[in-house]
Amino acid sequence: MNTLKLTYFDFPGGRAEPARLALHLGGIAFEDHRFPFADFAEVRKTTPLRQVPTLHINGVQVTQSDAITRYAGRLAGLYPEDALQALLCDEVLGALEDINVKLGATFGLTGEALESARKALVTGALPLYLKWLETQLEQHGGEYLVDQRLTVADLKAFVVLRWLVSGKLDHIPADLLDTLAPKLTAYLQRIAATPAIAQYYASL
Known part of the structure; x- marks a missing residue:
């Protein structure tokens, strides 16, 4: 099983929220790493494109919110197969x-x-x-x-x-x-x- 860590701001919305929802609805275990806006300047230094959300998959960091959402959707059975x-x-x-x-x-x-x-x-x-x-x-x-x-x-x-x-x-x-x-x-x-x-x- 993959180890997943999703990193985004600490509020119920924004670009990470569809992936959060998909993973929760699919019963997919993941670390929901949330941080306050005040920490963004430091967090962004650790990301590939100086932006969030990011998803760590077995330690490999991935960026781009829609790509992350599609991946979460596939894991959860919430992305079309057709x-x-x-x-x-x-x-x-x-x-x-x-x-x-x-x-x-x-x-x-x-x-x-x-x-x-x-x-x-x-x-x-x-x-x-x-x-x-x-x-x-x-x-x-x-x-x-x-x-x-x-x-x-x-x-x-x-x-x-x-x-x-x-x-x-x-x-x-x-x-x-x-x-x-x-x-x-x-x-x-x-x-x-x-x-x-x-x-x-x-x-x-």
Whole structure:
């Protein structure tokens, strides 16, 4: 059995969270190494690309969050085996990462600059991506994004959408999904109510 150590910030979200969820849901043993933001300057010195998350597999360090998520998904049986469904899963993961990158570009901004950048996202990129995601959901049965079952595409969508409507992002309305892509609101609630996911967050 491989020895796994996942390293990321100590909060329930972000780029490591889909892999955390996949490993927990799959019953895969791993060290969930979390560190405070204050330690990031030191932690990043130990990583290949000066960023997290990283995953150590038998002592070998791997970077890139979507690659880690796919690996965790394969271990947990939450990544499609069919080539086409795997492609569709990767498409969703990539689009969700686009959202992460676009939002990430606004961090560090303050005042009017932050407000302007976030409002531009609310009227531009976010409607485009959220409506596309809603269409993907509808075209693939309405329950899950790909493969007619829970996959890491759903886990990452859950993490990103949950963040968007958390009310913790200044100038990003908490009712964004209700307004732009209401079927994603019901989808988010359904994924959150998945027993293993609900139990995971109840235990934190």
